[in-house]
Amino acid sequence: MARTASIPTHSPPKLRVGSRIGKYRLDKRIGSGGFADVYAASDTLLNIKVALKIPNSKWVSQELLNEFRRESKLTMELEHPNILPIRDAGFIDDYFVIVAPLASRTLDDRLGKRMKFETAFDFASQLIDAVSYAHERGIIHCDIKPENILLFDDGRLRLGDFGIAKVAHKTIASAGTGTLGYMAPEQAMGKPSARADVFSIGLIAYRMFSSKWPEYPFEWPLAGAANLRRRVHPDLISVIRKSVAIKPRDRFTDATRLAEAWGKCRLKATRFANRQRKGA
Numbered sequence: 001m002a003r004t005a006s007i008p009t010h011s012p013p014k015l016r017v018g019s020r021i022g023k024y025r026l027d028k029r030i031g032s033g034g035f036a037d038v039y040a041a042s043d044t045l046l047n048i049k050v051a052l053k054i055p056n057s058k059w060v061s062q063e064l065l066n067e068f069r070r071e072s073k074l075t076m077e078l079e080h081p082n083i084l085p086i087r088d089a090g091f092i093d094d095y096f097v098i099v100a101p102l103a104s105r106t107l108d109d110r111l112g113k114r115m116k117f118e119t120a121f122d123f124a125s126q127l128i129d130a131v132s133y134a135h136e137r138g139i140i141h142c143d144i145k146p147e148n149i150l151l152f153d154d155g156r157l158r159l160g161d162f163g164i165a166k167v168a169h170k171t172i173a174s175a176g177t178g179t180l181g182y183m184a185p186e187q188a189m190g191k192p193s194a195r196a197d198v199f200s201i202g203l204i205a206y207r208m209f210s211s212k213w214p215e216y217p218f219e220w221p222l223a224g225a226a227n228l229r230r231r232v233h234p235d236l237i238s239v240i241r242k243s244v245a246i247k248p249r250d251r252f253t254d255a256t257r258l259a260e261a262w263g264k265c266r267l268k269a270t271r272f273a274n275r276q277r278k279g280a
Contacts (some may be wrong), residue, residue, distance in 0.1 A: 011057045012094040015039075022092040024052060024099075031147060040102055050087070051099040051163075051177070060096050075139060075162040082130035084150055084160035094207055102151035106194045107157070111146055111207065112190060117231055117273040120208035121266070123149075126157040128262055131255035135194050144200035145182040146207075170172065186248055187214070194254035201255065202243025209240075218246055233272035236265040 015037070024041040027049075031038035036055040043050055055064075068089070079085075088099040088202050107123065115123075126150060131141060141162060148161045184199035207213050209232050212224025220241060228237060239261045245251045252258040 008247065015054065019042075020094055021052070021054075021097060023099075024050070024092070026052070033147070036098075049102040051100045051102045053100065054095050055098075057095075065096075075134075078134055078137070080130055080133045081156065082126045082158055083133070084158040084163060101152075101158075103158065104153050105151050106143055106147055107151060107204070108146035110151060114211060115278075116206050117209070118270070119275075120205070121148035121269065123157050123208060124154075124201070124205040125150075125262065125266075127159060127204070128255055128259045129161045130157075131197055131201060132259045135254040135256055135273070140168070140192055140194050141197050141200075142187070143183075144197055144204070147202060149204075164196055184248070185218075185246065193248065195248040195251045198243050198252050198255055198258050199245075199248075201258065202240050202251075203204075205240050206244060214244065231273060231276060233265065233269040236269040239265055 013014050015021075015026060017028060017039075019026055021041075021105050023043055023045045025044055026039045026041050028040045029037055030051070036053050039054065041052045042048075050208045053246075075086075085104075086098060086099055086100055088097075090097065131144065134141065139162070141159065143161060144159065148159060150158045150160050152158065182200045182203050184196035187193070187196040187199075203214060206222065206224075206228070210222075210224030212222070212227070214224075216224035222244075228240075232240075239258070242261075243251060243258060250273040252261065
């Protein structure tokens with residue numbers, strides 16, 4: 001997927017909004033992290049909007065590129081409506097650039113406002129479907145968090161950074177930096193797994209329904225539990241609780257098992273939410 005090119009022997013200039021990289025004009029910086037910056041950009045030849053993920057030059061090495069190519073080959077066949085595709089990747093003007101479709105915003109942006117039950121349930125369902133599809137093909141994400149979940153104007157949710165997240169996590173972890181974030185406790189200690197992806201999904205679902213972020217050590221009841229009970233059917237709460245169990249063996253084995261349990265709750269959970277809203 002990544003085009004073959006030699007690694008620059010010097011650090012490229014610092015990027016600024018309005019500058020150009022090849023045919024792309026950087027319109028706005030929409031994300032920044034320890035590994036990379038993300039820009040909304042214009043393809044000046046095709047006249048379309050795209051997202052550019054540009055890793056910090058200090059992380060770009062032959063080892064990283066080799067690892068990225070390996071992960072990219074594994075994820076190229078992940079053709080799913082809720083997985084963000086990589087359109088292109090390679091060096092442009094001495095920057096390593098990863099090109100993807102541009103979303104209207106991230107789930108992290110959306111979490112700034114209260115979310116209706118139906119919206120939260122739909123977003124969680126789309127996320128679970130995406131991860132289940134990957135897990136069935138033996139691929140784990142390793143960095144499921146609101147910033148990596150993209151929302152589009154048609155209501156579609158897409159999980160991004162498949163193939164990139166694992167490379168970024170390995171690179172930053174080896175440098176002794178990074179934060180726990182939305183990772184399962186065991187993944188923060190270098191043990192990623194499908195169960196760890198399930199934990200991250202459960203944490204995000206809990207946040208959408210309760211309006212509170214649980215914090216380590218994640219002992220039940222978590223912050224916002226009273227609000228969760230008011231809005232969510234007990235069966236669905238049980239599914240979320242199992243997803244965020246501290247011990248990996250107490251969680252769903254993968255997102256496919258989570259999807260099965262989630263789907264069984266749909267009717268009960270929707271009816272419960274409607275009754276609660278009418279009785280409010």
